[in-house]
Amino acid sequence: MRLLIVNPNISTSVTHLIEAEARRCASPATTLTMATAATGVAYIETRFEALLGAHAVACIAGEQAGSYDALIVAAFGDPGLGALKEVLDVPVIGMTEAALMNACLLGPRFSIVAISARIAPWYRETVAANGLLERLASIRHLDAPLRDAGSVQEDHAARLLELCEAAVREDGADVIILAGAPLAGLARSVAGRLPVPVVDGVSSAVLHAEALHALGVRKARAGSLAAPPPKPRSGLPAGIETLLRRCQSPR
Amino acid sequence: MRLLIVNPNISTSVTHLIEAEARRCASPATTLTMATAATGVAYIETRFEALLGAHAVACIAGEQAGSYDALIVAAFGDPGLGALKEVLDVPVIGMTEAALMNACLLGPRFSIVAISARIAPWYRETVAANGLLERLASIRHLDAPLRDAGSVQEDHAARLLELCEAAVREDGADVIILAGAPLAGLARSVAGRLPVPVVDGVSSAVLHAEALHALGVRKARAGSLAAPPPKPRSGLPAGIETLLRRCQSPR
Amino acid sequence: MRLLIVNPNISTSVTHLIEAEARRCASPATTLTMATAATGVAYIETRFEALLGAHAVACIAGEQAGSYDALIVAAFGDPGLGALKEVLDVPVIGMTEAALMNACLLGPRFSIVAISARIAPWYRETVAANGLLERLASIRHLDAPLRDAGSVQEDHAARLLELCEAAVREDGADVIILAGAPLAGLARSVAGRLPVPVVDGVSSAVLHAEALHALGVRKARAGSLAAPPPKPRSGLPAGIETLLRRCQSPR
């Protein structure tokens, strides 16, 4: 299968982290293509930044339409995810929803460890939008300013481990989610040092994408994920225009 | 006060409906400016269309920054609302949230009457995101295709009234919200024929905007509505660039 | 419009605080009348005290029926509010519900700062009854005994500010509600010292009352806020008798 992974941020260093983890877990039969947002910010922590990321992902999804069999939105908070599921006829997986579903398979309650205080409310809203607040034990986060989104894992290694341990010990977490693309791959290296399973969004998303592709799941033609009804439109970027034209064409 | 009302859709006929209702209820001391999305679709029914509307509103909000004392996002589902609250230092009100809050003041449980089947799940998500599902009695909607967003009120007058009556009689609604900018102003004309209060999003938003302006509410400098932290960015439209630059400047 | 504000407590010093804030924010076109409960306690902290306040407000509402266009119940927990909405044909606004709705317009999650430990569970129940527990970040409160309900603001100025700051820093509050009539007007003076918006119940209620009056909202004739059905009754105070007689008369 052809899998397109889109980083909704403009940081190519983060794209490289995502790609490295994706290659570690993808099936040999999967062809990976990476894309980095052409417009936006270095990493998403807020609703406004997510709005920018959502738009950028939609443009890429349209520009490359037809060249992939599944798409992963590889940033915190799944910017644009529900919107893309309406217009694409292939599986679209968000890094956050993928991590949440794996966490639910691994234990009754999970905690999220995140890279900044600012990001925490936005992640809580994402969990709520997934209907899973009841299973959220806590969100813990780094407090120090980030030198670079691409080096968070090294810069704050010890503190990240402490946050995970505290979530288990004090908050009742049965599972830890290491959240945010800048932490891609970290779960793999800290798993041996933590007493509960640790979930990584990128590998979760890659494996779910492969599974849904293997199951041959079809695009909704009814319900809230059917294609938006055709109607007058104007002034849209080429990629977005492509998405709407394709999904509204008779099949 | 200077009030900017942005229609996130490209339909100027709907902008006129919004304007007419806004002028009927605005204080004489309020200067109204209307804006219509430069890009997007005729009316928003889905998450993807809301993503387009959110981006369009953000561009306008930035292009006109400094020229208004409050901003109303005048479309169904409040596209981009939370994002704009982060970057603007004036009150930002969504038509939906304004209607929900007034409905809550008028009765324990409300029903929403909407213009299409397709729009209903998206409105349910908006109510959920406002934390108010518990007070939602039902969502009822037109089923016929819409000839034109600007003429829904006349084309479907009798059916809309029936939907309202059924919500009171069968669903336990204490209040009705007539939802969607294409229904702007309808509450005023049907109020006398319905046995419970009827809420209109435009007039609710205008009065809330005037009230919050009068109270002199300040922009958050902490919490999840503080300005996004400065970080590298690139490729953004001028309006959006303006929003980020302004909100991240030292005051 | 003629606005009646009823303090359900017997403390005229608190009535003066309420009046002062109401005058600061009311429109010049609004005629304010203040009333203080003839029976009851100095300030309401519990369900039993709220029962007394509810009865006292109902008596006043009936005794003055016909002389006001909107009524505000100006005490913590909105005693008697739902009951009065059934029998009055003008808008009835509670100080708490008004503050909650404004807080929701100003941010995703709010904290409440209150005047005593005892009052906290009662306020939590009020938030729950409004269906808004999901948006409640925390309730923080003074712990010291109150010298006088009328002087809480001065006696505990520094501690109140600390509680607000802690709610933002530790509980994730995007908005602060200063709760209870004894704190009326305090939001105005501390707003500049807090990093998030601060909501005052009195000014919120006054502006909502003016807005609902301006919108010409009608009394429910169906649903749970319609007038109670006529049935035998006996032994009721004159004011309450008036309320029932008026609302059950054919119009």
Next chain:
Amino acid sequence: MRLLIVNPNISTSVTHLIEAEARRCASPATTLTMATAATGVAYIETRFEALLGAHAVACIAGEQAGSYDALIVAAFGDPGLGALKEVLDVPVIGMTEAALMNACLLGPRFSIVAISARIAPWYRETVAANGLLERLASIRHLDAPLRDAGSVQEDHAARLLELCEAAVREDGADVIILAGAPLAGLARSVAGRLPVPVVDGVSSAVLHAEALHALGVRKARAGSLAAPPPKPRSGLPAGIETLLRRCQSPR
């Protein structure tokens, strides 16, 4: 034990129904005293009527204070219940909460069958205030006008049975609650004709009152059911004055 059962309505015919059922289930060691509200309405269907009933029950509770070992509030919606629990040092049981707790012991989900459409929203609020909405399968109710509160059971016997059966068949009820004092005792006579357990509020309350008395449960001296803190008061009826004086006296 000495058990006082207070009917918060003025209908002595309903008091007789309550008494008859209470006598059928009370232990021989229990001395029953009945009281009927001196002021109020014939039967409670709304929040305003509940406010009147709450005040009337409080007066009686105070007037007879010291003469009973437990008190039952015997009307729909438990008017004044939480308030009385603060001031009385003996168990206070509401007919509705007693029925809800027994229903929960008898099955996962219950339906409520009630005497009027108007009463349904008020009962739903009571279930919500008890935190049990999740277990509520449905509320079904008579639709015809009531000739007399004391003769509902005979006047509408067949229809009441149909409502119960429909709740089991269509709503997934595992248990039926026959709600409202006018239906007191009906559960006993229809039990044999229904395929699920049927709960009666009066008998539930009597047995819970006897059980809590037998367990020797003590009055709260902390938490939200402790006595209200002493503070200035004025103008209160003798019964209410008694309640406050007694609960605030040093023990």
Next chain:
Amino acid sequence: MRLLIVNPNISTSVTHLIEAEARRCASPATTLTMATAATGVAYIETRFEALLGAHAVACIAGEQAGSYDALIVAAFGDPGLGALKEVLDVPVIGMTEAALMNACLLGPRFSIVAISARIAPWYRETVAANGLLERLASIRHLDAPLRDAGSVQEDHAARLLELCEAAVREDGADVIILAGAPLAGLARSVAGRLPVPVVDGVSSAVLHAEALHALGVRKARAGSLAAPPPKPRSGLPAGIETLLRRCQSPR
């Protein structure tokens, strides 16, 4: 009435604690029979141990079928409770559900004090399955290893009292539940030292069993507690075979 109390654990020392408390509160007209699980573990703290306890209780319930008028499942988490309610035609009461219902009658919010950290998540799930999370103020627990399930009360007397006090002071508990059969009877001895009511599971269950028996509640013939439909089965222990045969026989 003939009351069978089954301890789902193999600890006879705990059975004795349960029996002692049951004898202190049972009516003279009640004949008590105690049973201890023939297979299983010393005390239940986890889902796996509860599975074992559930199976053991079912075997005993079947082996003694016909010899009791009500059955109490006397262990933490009510192992097998819902299952037994389907197959038995007499009231079946769980120690936990009984305590929860009494706690709800005694105050708005309760805390649970438990014997180990490990047991806490399992108890939280039980509260959730009862639909009462909203009323749960907190779960506090001993942290030290247990020398013996039968001597927890003496070994940790002071610490248990501290946990109760902290729940009232810091968590907002209006009522305390002392949870787990090893704490049976403790409520009685500490009641005088705590400022809120204390609930014991064994005495709660005994009194509820007597009450439901007195009310003559019938076995469900419809809904989710009706007998399981007859179908092929094989290899079941004699006791379980008896339960299915009896409940599926025509009556």
Next chain:
Amino acid sequence: MRLLIVNPNISTSVTHLIEAEARRCASPATTLTMATAATGVAYIETRFEALLGAHAVACIAGEQAGSYDALIVAAFGDPGLGALKEVLDVPVIGMTEAALMNACLLGPRFSIVAISARIAPWYRETVAANGLLERLASIRHLDAPLRDAGSVQEDHAARLLELCEAAVREDGADVIILAGAPLAGLARSVAGRLPVPVVDGVSSAVLHAEALHALGVRKARAGSLAAPPPKPRSGLPAGIETLLRRCQSPR
């Protein structure tokens, strides 16, 4: 990987349906072993039957311990799932939880189509225990008696399709789950005839098991899924004894 799939029912015809679907979707690198409960009933519809199935699965899991790298509990309602996750050091997946997580990845709200009326409340409880009630649009079910668990798909083909269509059209389902092992594989054949994605529990579970195995997820050593603490036990079947001995041995 070596994958053990256990049918908690005694129906080998259903085991064959499960196996057929599992073989259609399993990776070539996966070695499948099937097991059928030695004791229990033909198919599980109730809590009591689930208790029997849970015990039977635990025995098999222990008897074959060490011979598999992941285990699937292949019956409706995931009997014994949480218990097994505590004692096994390999991934354990339930058919229901697997279907729920895939449904969540495919759309905001799902409906469940089930084989009998009786099974519906039990499935609702399973969804609730997974914390996903908010996303449940409806449960629809066959009403006719089942001739044989192994032939439900053929016997009721048309009706099952109608139920799926009604869930989309009337209940707002974005995804359909065909629930229960007797429907294993049906999703594959009806997918082309339904306008929304259809989820099958068996294939969902197989792919999740392969994914969690590939990710190398480790057994919890803390939290509520750690091994139960060692303590006295007696009388347990050999398989269960093996499970406890293995998980409590030092590693």
